[in-house]
Amino acid sequence: MKKIKGIIDRFEEGFAVIEIQGGTKDCPKDIFPKDTQVGDVVYITGNQVEIDKSETKKLAKEIEDLMNEVWED
Template sequence: MPRQELLVIDRFEEDAAVIEYGRQTFTLPRSLLPRAAKEGDVIKLAVVLDNEATLRRKKEVRSLADEVFAK
C-alpha cells in the first residue's frame, strides 16, 4: 500500500516551489506542479521505480564505458 504523507506548498521562489514535509522543506521545479497550484495547497507525490528505464540507462552507460576504455 502506498505511503500517504502530507505535503504542503509553503511558497514559491522564482521557478521553485518550497514544499513542507513534516518539519523538513525541499524544493521542486514549479513546472512539475499543476498551473493552478498555490501556497497552502496540499499535494500528492508518487515515486515509482522505472525498472525498464534503469536497465536502458545501465546499458547506455556500459556501452559508453566500453567505448572509452577500449581505446
Template sequence: MEHGVIDRFEGELAVIEIAGTTCDFRRSDLPSEAKPGDAVVVENGIVRLDERGTQERKNDIDRLMDELFE
C-alpha cells in the first residue's frame, strides 16, 4: 500500500506523487470525484481517495498560511 497525492490531470492521465516520484494512472481508474490535491491510497493498482489524509493536508496548509501571514 502506498500513499500519494494527486498532482494534476493531463488529458486522460492522472499524475500522482508517491514518495517524491510521480506516477501516471488512467484518470478513469480514479473515483469520479477525485481532484488535484486529494490524498490517495494505491494498493494493487487500485486508487482510492483518502478523505482523512486530504483533510489533514488541508489543515496543515491552513495552519502554515496562518503562520505566514501573522
C-alpha cells in the first residue's frame, strides 16, 4: 500500500483536511492520533497515520524563517 505524505491544514466536522502535493484531501479525523495538530507533517498508509515530529519541527522553522525574512524592517 502506498504511503502518502501530507500536512494537516485544518479540522472540519469530523474530518482532517490534508494538503497533499498542492491539493487537499478530507480524511476521517478518527484515524489520526489524538495529539495531531494543524501544521503536523503526517504519513498516511490506508487507515494508518503517523506524525513525523522532526519533519513538523523542520517545516515550522522554515516557515518562521520565511516570515522573519518577509517582515524584517
